[in-house]
Amino acid sequence: MTPRTAAPPPAIAVQDLRKRFGTTAALDGMSFDVAAGKVTGFVGPNGAGKSTTMRVVLGLDTPDEGQALIGGVPYAKLRRPLGHIGALLDAAALQPGRSARNHLLWLAHSQGLGTKRVDEVVEQSGLGEAIRRKAGGYSLGMRQRLGIAAAMLGDPPVVMLDEPFNGLDPEGIVWIRGYLKALAAEGRAVLVSSHLMSELEGCADHLVVAGRGKVIADTGVAELIARSSGGRVVLRTSARAEATTALANAGGTVAVTGPDQLTVDGVAAENVVRLLNSGGVPFAEVSAHRASLEEAYMDLTRDSVEFRAATAATSTATTAGIDGTDGGAA
């Protein structure tokens, strides 16, 4: 008989974590795995338990029940932890009087790492000459870059970042998306939290959606988007009313999604073209719809009463983010 080789443990395993702060159940059975070679988005409204989960992974909070493992080992048992997991939890936690470079040198030396590695992570961070300035004068976006540079010092196979998009300008957001994808392409496991689904567009391969201390969805992004896009057709026309009538008569469900745009469910693209042509309805473009991550997320959570309750309880924002009551929860 051929001996079976055991599958390697997940890069991060979060196993049935429970944690109360007084009367608040911050974690209520949080469980998921994070795989190598992917960017996993960890999303959910404020208070869903994302930061607490990450703190437990790093041994900064002790769970009441359950455990978190990094490559099969609890953080406390890792020798030279920076070489196993790089993390950014709080970009504001810096010594303001020390130059950013000295901050990295101090961290590197405390882990037996040299100046060369510091120069490499500075190069990747895009901080350039600003690295010689005092960290106290840094913007939040620069602190995020510095925090990510610090997380990468030990060249870890697992990277975990809590809300790294906070404070970044559009150029910074593009930079970090590309950087996270490159880390995953090198085979690393990347776990990145965000309360705005749109930030993860084009960068996350997998999503773990949290609400009220537990996972409410754990899904690949490609399959999620394919599921949400399924069968929908986008139509550009100056004759919205006529087009709506023709398509509704053919059994389609039609929604107005722009000044000269309709989105049609239930009629295949070729039939949309045929119906409009035969009815003499002018149109400029008919295309299969590809759902955005935001839309896919809304579809995903539409039926989640639990998530709606969590959102209503924790959200005051009204933007169409996942923490907005007219966003994911509507």
Ligand SMILES: Nc1ncnc2c1ncn2[C@@H]1O[C@H](COP(=O)(O)OP(=O)(O)OP(=O)(O)O)[C@@H](O)[C@H]1O
């Ligand atoms: N040290 C603490 N003391 C008391 N309550 C806490 C503490 N840490 C977290 N909580 C509570 O636990 C719940 C989960 O918080 P957590 O910060 O993990 O959520 P989150 O999903 O990261 O949200 P955010 O996006 O706001 O950071 C919240 O209700 C929060 O107020």
